[in-house]
Amino acid sequence: MSVESTPPPGRRRGRPQRLPEDPHPLASGVVGCDQRIAWLLTVSRVLGPDPELARRDGFIAALKARGIPVDASRVSRWASGLQPLPNRVAATYEDVLGLTEGSLVAVAGGLRRTFGTGPSPRDSAAREEELSDAELDQLMQLTESGGGTGADWLRLADHFNRFDRVFLREAEWTALCRRLVTELGSAVGTAYVRRYEAAAAFIRHPNARRHLIMAVGQFVTHPDTQVVAPVLNLLSEVPDSAAAALTLRMLGADSDNKYLRRAASSVAATKLARGHFDEAALPRLESHVLGALRRGESLDGRLDAFDLAVRLPGESWQRVAPGLRTRRAFQLVEQARAGDEMIPAARAASVVAELAPAVQHETQSHQAQEPDQMLRRLLREALFHSHKPRRHHAALLVAASPYAPAAAHHLLQLACDPNDLLAARAWTVLMRVGDHSLCDAVVRRAVEDERPSVRARALVNVGLDGDLTPEHTGAVAQRYDAARSIERHATLFALGMAGAPELPDFAKSDDAETARAAQWWLDQGPAIHDRDVS
Structure with a gap:
């Protein structure tokens, strides 16, 4: 799982000793x-x-x-x-x-x-310094108009965070929060991470919280919304009763959007782990877990419900477990509740024992280093930890490090694994660690893979990658009619994030669901990568 190349003069690769x-x-x-x-x-x-x-x-x-x-x-x-x-x-x-x-x-x-x-x-x-009134006014106008970068949103959040109270007009709070949430729906990589941190600061601020929660609710409950999880995750940041109620409502049977239910399940798992639900919420959570895990899907297809099952209190899990139809589902949850990994520990260790040294070997260094144990830990958590926040933040750490290009290369190789779960997990981590130089290979594999759930994740990576050529978008769009629902959703994500020229034709489709989804992407606009990202 490594590629040999010659490092620049004065740099070498190796692993014998730690930098003293x-x-x-x-x-x-x-x-x-x-x-x-x-x-x-x-x-x-x-x-x-x-x-x-x-x-x-x-x-x-x-x-x-x-x-x-x-x-x-x-x-x-x-x-x-x-x-x-x-x-x-x-x-x-x-x-x-x-x-x-x-x-x-x-x-x-x-x-x-x-x-x-x-x-x-x-x-x-x-x-150290606060923004002047003039600088604040300029920054407010820039972000509210949609011209701000993630750095601008962070500066604004940093300024607000200095004060216990921030008094803005109702219309100003509403416009700011709606704009920020809308941008979260299509921001990518560092552009997304910076905006999410700004939004997390907003939702924790007493003057902004109500407006941010309302903006999240309006965005994700729009009947044609195509991007849910990156925005809905904000509800996990606060123990607010309105955030808990909104999560439970989206988790319930009254929600006919399966992507919204899955995202709500993931948010519920995080909120449950953080103590944001009272005991009255447990029957709703138990019912959802039981319904999801009884379905005959792979672990990958039920991963959000699996996360929630692992976080249920012991007495709740004892009520759910007897209702499961398969011993396999029970064993997977029991394994994760005991060891915090979604696959057997020996298998996880074996995969990472091959992956981590290959990533480190391919990453350029000024002098020899010993094996990086933190890199190994982070890759293992990103791929296999049973708690989504641990997977997410481990992947973000790798993505922000100099290991990212090599990690993306070797994760793309792992995405070809015949084991569906390993392949899907590799694609999911690539959503955080992706490298634009791999675009051709990502598109090719997204087009060629025949496994619906794996291919759907590959298509999401296509959308997150960056600018696509007409050849790329044409190849992605070509398989739409013969694809399953999950693949169609991911195909429109890839085309929408790319601002593909095929979108207007999809918006005129005789299939009403396709037409509405494509029109939503035309209204939302393509991926935001930020002009200041190096």
Whole structure:
């Protein structure tokens, strides 16, 4: 699972020894948020293109030149995860390393928000200075009009987060939240991660929360909405009663949109794990799990309900388990409830034991390194962990690191695996880690794969990839009429995100469902990649 190529002069690949000046974030034996963030920032520097910044003394000099008072001891504590790293320092890392603004801050912020206590309000600010009134007005106009990037949304959220109360006119809150939610529906990669972090800050702010929840509800309940999960996930961020009620309503039988029900199931699993539901909600959750797991689908087809089953309290699971039709479904949930992985541990270890060294070997380095145990852990979590937030944030960490191109290449190889679950999981992780240079291969496999659920995920990757050629969109559209429902939905996603020229014809289809879906994409517009993303 590796490709040999010649590294640039002055760089080599290898694995015998750790860089002596950089303590590994796993060295303390604790692998929490701070250690994962430390790993991301360390590999971004050590495996970055500039050999001078890969050296600690060169990096310290660059930090000092940007006003960060630092010495070797503090950098060592940051690199080992023993001292939390403030967002303003992470922002300076981005500047020094020439990375996209907010690319590290957003990933680190999401990880802390999801699994840690988060930094103090003072340390959560990415900048020392507040926006002036003129700067705030300009930023509001830019984002509300649809001209802002993810960095602009993060600046706005960063400013609002400094204050307990933010007073805007009702119409201003409504317009801002609707615009942000609409952009979440088609933003990709760093553009999406930055907007999601801004939206998560909005939904947690007492003055913005109601408006953001209303905007989410309006977006996902539109009868023709084609993108649900990237927006609906925001309901998992707060224990608000309105967010819980909306999740349960979308989970129920009164929702005739299967994609909305699946997304609601995933959100419910996260909210349940975070204690956002009271006991009165358990019968609704149990009923949904039982109905979903009794169907004769593969684990991949029921993964959202599977996530929810694993998070049910013990007494709830005991009520659900006897109603399952197959022993297999029961065993899969029991396995994950005991070990937090969706496949046997030996199989997961075997896959990652081959994948991680290949990814590390193919990633360029300025000097030899020992095997990266955090990379191995993150790849295993991204592929096989039973809790979706763990899978999601592990994948985002890999995607934000210098390992991303090599990881995408080898995940694409894994996506060809004859095991449907492994192939589907590889495609799903590729949704976070994708590489545009693989576009031709992704399109080819999306067109050729005969497994509906696997092919659907491949088609989603086509839509997330970037600009497609007319040959690409023509090949994708060609199989639409003969495809199953799940493949048709993914095909229109790929064409819609690409702004494909075939969309107007689909909008005139005699099939009403196809016509409405294509028209929704014409109204929504193509994928947002952000002009400032490097």
